[in-house]
Amino acid sequence: SNDYRVVVFGAGGVGKSSMILRFVKGTFREAYIPTIEDTYTQVISCDNNVCTLQVTDTAGSHQFPAMQRLSISRGHAFILIYSICSHSSLAELVPIYQSIREIKGAEAMPSVPIMVVGNKCDDAHREVTTELGKKTATSWGCGFIETSAKTSHNITELFQQLLQMEKKRKMSL
Ligand code: GDP
Numbered sequence: 679s680n681d682y683r684v685v686v687f688g689a690g691g692v693g694k695s696s697m698i699l700r701f702v703k704g705t706f707r708e709a710y711i712p713t714i715e716d717t718y719t720q721v722i723s724c725d726n727n728v729c730t731l732q733v734t735d736t737a738g739s740h741q742f743p744a745m746q747r748l749s750i751s752r753g754h755a756f757i758l759i760y761s762i763c764s765h766s767s768l769a770e771l772v773p774i775y776q777s778i779r780e781i782k783g784a785e786a787m788p789s790v791p792i793m794v795v796g797n798k799c800d801d802a803h804r805e806v807t808t809e810l811g812k813k814t815a816t817s818w819g820c821g822f823i824e825t826s827a828k829t830s831h832n833i834t835e836l837f838q839q840l841l842q843m844e845k846k847r848k849m850s851l
Pocket residue numbers: 688689690691692693694695696697707708709710711712713797798799800801825826827828829
């Protein structure tokens with residue numbers, strides 16, 4: 679089909695909604711509004727045609743398990759976000775990564791685009807080093823980037839890198 683579905687997972691408060699709003703609307707808000715599930719659509723280029731990039735914002739690790747399974751099985755690519763200010767938010771990505779691996783199948787994993795993202799890199803209260811984030815991503819065979827939804831740092835680059843990881847079609851923003 680002409681849809682390319684990207685699902686965003688991560689602990690509550692790491693900036694999933696902020697990162698998506700920054701990407702699709704170019705805005706940022708200071709308030710924390712909990713999410714159940716929302717999907718945003720962007721038109722992108724795919725094999726020299728237009729197609730729709732669907733970005734699904736989730737409630738993260740506390741999502742209803744059945745909803746999480748459905749999002750994973752429907753998703754083509756994944757963004758796993760933690761906050762560089764929270765060690766536990768990186769730890770919360772482990773079971774999410776394992777669920778993706780279990781649902782997609784270990785053999786399929788090398789062809790599933792996944793970016794591990796350290797958000798809030800503008801914040802001085804860092805708990806997770808860039809090296810640890812990178813090491814975690816590499817051990818999972820995923821890409822890695824640090825972003826700030828607040829300053830907009832690396833937000834476009836995140837999506838560019840994710841789309842470049844897709845080998846079945848040639849996609850770009
Ligand atoms: P979610 O639960 O993962 O969707 O997190 P939100 O997007 O609702 O963000 C949680 C809080 O972190 C909000 O108060 C945001 O303003 C703040 N936040 C999100 N991204 C950033 C960022 O890149 N830098 C800073 N300093 N704060 C951020």
